[in-house]
Amino acid sequence: MALLERAQALQAAGRDILHLEVGEPDFPCPAPIMAAAGTALERGDTRYTPAAGLPALREAIARDYRERLGAPVSAEQVVVTPGASGALQLVMTALLNPGDEALLCDPGYPCNRQFVTLAGGVPKPLPLDVADQFRLSREKLAQYWGTATRLAMVASPDNPTGNRVDTAELSAMADWCAQQGGTLVVDEIYQGLCYGAPADTVLRHGDRAVVINSFSKYFGMTGWRLGWLVAPREMVSAVERLAQNWFLAPATVAQHAALAAFDEETLLIAEQRRQLLDRRRTLLLEALPALGLPVVGGAEGAFYLYLDVSRHTDDSFAFCRDLLEKAGVALTPGLDFGAGHDPHRYLRLAYTCDEDRLREALRRLADYLEAR
């Protein structure tokens, strides 16, 4: 956050800052989604919806699981939420009692800790090994699962590594957690953003996992703040009651807009964007190792690369700060993603700007490293 604010301050002062720290793609919201929002506005459709979302949207999401992803999900298992953030709050609070422990992959999305704490739970890092490319395995999960553990959380594709975990393997982990009396929560918010393999879901193999998802990343709906969760049937009514109390309902126009997310035209736009992201990724994967910045983790999804900067520094935070000041390139230090994985060796690059800007960033990085 300190670096983000500094990057914004430098830009406000007139510096040209290359923003490779931003977790929001540079694409506009797809036209069919915007058109659906416009139609909802014209109809004046701005009143409260049910707490779990418009029935038509819950059904559209479930149908997409069934028809596009091949997973037997029904509308009653889907709860629409104010962003994946709202889904995380509901899931953590529904699954954790005060004092219960939650295992969070380290490296991983930093806000997960806050939702565990909000629920009265105790966040425990699940430190992953760089030797396994920071990939979660059943062995690793079992090694850290303790008597007070009630849930474990994993993202696939993952932030910051771009790792994918095989969905059959994920489902087996979910079954194992259920056998321990716990739950595996799978964050699939980067689901559509896969390279070299089609989009997939753990729900294709079973119904024990609780899934978090969002319209933000693949469907380009960041500022609309709309996400969803899929839960086993017996959990849904408790989640719905919590949603009613805390949120009343997700935003109405956003829900009508999202009804267009699964249209053929929108999916085509999303696919084109995925291909653009893949080109950016390829460009970077070719150039970065030559700068002495090897990529760790799979880089198979999302729009992040996790880089080992240890050839140049033993303090990636100081490196990021210095790079920002001297070269105007903003990156995210490893410390943002957990303290348990030797974070001072790493930083995250988000390829959320176009290829020209990425090439400029590579040039500035090369110059900076040469002068260092």
Next chain:
Amino acid sequence: MALLERAQALQAAGRDILHLEVGEPDFPCPAPIMAAAGTALERGDTRYTPAAGLPALREAIARDYRERLGAPVSAEQVVVTPGASGALQLVMTALLNPGDEALLCDPGYPCNRQFVTLAGGVPKPLPLDVADQFRLSREKLAQYWGTATRLAMVASPDNPTGNRVDTAELSAMADWCAQQGGTLVVDEIYQGLCYGAPADTVLRHGDRAVVINSFSKYFGMTGWRLGWLVAPREMVSAVERLAQNWFLAPATVAQHAALAAFDEETLLIAEQRRQLLDRRRTLLLEALPALGLPVVGGAEGAFYLYLDVSRHTDDSFAFCRDLLEKAGVALTPGLDFGAGHDPHRYLRLAYTCDEDRLREALRRLADYLEAR
């Protein structure tokens, strides 16, 4: 909730149900707000905003306090939130540590309890006396304030009674709470909906209270899910960090739409609606006592009347259920607003439908009571 679901089920089955249980006015979102939303859509303005909201909206809210309400509020004190619900979550969590007690007026808005619990706090009813028309006083506050109490919450105008508390008196209570090392949280979400007196705010008299507000009720923006809080300067950065972690940001198009809320044209529409609500209120205040349904509480604001039904029943929940089944009139039993104020004597009527429907409801009520 059970009654609400039953009312919806009866309606879905073809019954004509008079919905006097709904806390959402029947007016559409004002045209200037819808137009501003449309303009934001045309500009493609749908990306993340800062966590505390668009700087222009924070400033517009602060300016409205200064210019229309005469309260010295600055933009830095304002945090825009996903509904008043988001503001409640932030405020409760910022002010309460686990085990801290929060006094909640009884009768009062039922979800407040849930936010206290979510924050790890202990909700304590502050049972108000019907002899005082369920109005909070300094004496009452001091009587219930204990060593573990960290905050008290009061709404003005209030749900379910429509009570207003004098703002100078509220400010004195806020100072008193501060002297005890605690905080008074004032829910002003019905601020503009006052009858017989202009809209007012506790912030006109001091800056010790934390204020919750919303675009939902007065500005007719329910489904947009947008609210705000005003806090003392030293509290804001902590609140902003929590908002960043939990919500990322409030919804973008909603914020652009809300920029039009303080336009002269919008304020004129809001004022016309307030007058319509006042006519409905007058109609009901004239008719209900003759049915043996006296109004308790001030009925000076919001769009609720709290009725004493004890001449007809000693169980207002059973009464509401029976009235719904036999007469198709949906009301809210007192139990929804707390257990500490003898709730079985009371029920809430929301005048959120037009005068013709209200007259029909009065007719059905009269017939039902006669046949009972």
